[in-house]
Amino acid sequence: MVLDPQTINNLIMGGTAWGLAFLAALWLSLILWTYRDISSRKRNPVTRILAVIIVALLFVPGIIIYLILRPPHTMEEEYQHVLEEEALVQSIEDPQVCPGCGRHIQATWMVCPNCHTRLMKACQECHQLLELGWNLCPYCGTPVPGMRERTHPEDHTNQPNPAGEEISAVKNETVEDEFSDFIHVVEKPEK
Numbered sequence: 001m002v003l004d005p006q007t008i009n010n011l012i013m014g015g016t017a018w019g020l021a022f023l024a025a026l027w028l029s030l031i032l033w034t035y036r037d038i039s040s041r042k043r044n045p046v047t048r049i050l051a052v053i054i055v056a057l058l059f060v061p062g063i064i065i066y067l068i069l070r071p072p073h074t075m076e077e078e079y080q081h082v083l084e085e086e087a088l089v090q091s092i093e094d095p096q097v098c099p100g101c102g103r104h105i106q107a108t109w110m111v112c113p114n115c116h117t118r119l120m121k122a123c124q125e126c127h128q129l130l131e132l133g134w135n136l137c138p139y140c141g142t143p144v145p146g147m148r149e150r151t152h153p154e155d156h157t158n159q160p161n162p163a164g165e166e167i168s169a170v171k172n173e174t175v176e177d178e179f180s181d182f183i184h185v186v187e188k189p190e191k
């Protein structure tokens with residue numbers, strides 16, 4: 001089988017054309033890919049145009065340069081990273097551990113179940129949780145008996161619970177007095 005020079009020439013021409021077409025498609029694809037990739041990493045339009053120009057001018061070496069210089073994370077990855085950091089900072093600011101034994105506790109616990117350290121106290125009036133250092137309930141304004149016993153002569157006991165019972169007993173009396181007064185007032189016109 002003998003090929004004449006014209007056929008060989010045609011084959012070389014065809015091969016070259018196919019190669020050029022492939023290179024052109026590859027070049028366009030790389031430019032498109034670079035544009036998409038840089039768009040997910042940078043919002044700055046100048047940076048995007050520069051990346052596309054580098055790849056368009058330098059072709060495959062340009063892609064290598066781009067891969068070396070491109071920002072390591074996409075904007076979505078950076079956003080996730082920021083969220084993770086915020087969660088970490090919050091967990092550091094709000095440790096929620098027992099001051100006695102260092103175990104994890106919940107904000108609503110009054111006593112540590114592990115070492116029995118007193119964590120919070122309850123308001124005698126509205127039963128909201130108060131920090132141990134507070135001497136006044138911020139929810140209802142009731143003074144905390146255990147903290148005010150030295151300034152109030154009517155509190156004789158050291159333990160907060162009997163003092164609380166005393167206060168509630170006093171309050172019940174006044175309520176009953178008011179109620180009897182009310183009954184008295186209501187009954188008076190009938191008599």
Ligand SMILES: [Zn+2]
Binds near residue numbers: 116117
């Ligand atoms: Zn503890």
Ligand SMILES: [Zn+2]
Binds near residue numbers: 124128137138
């Ligand atoms: Zn209260």
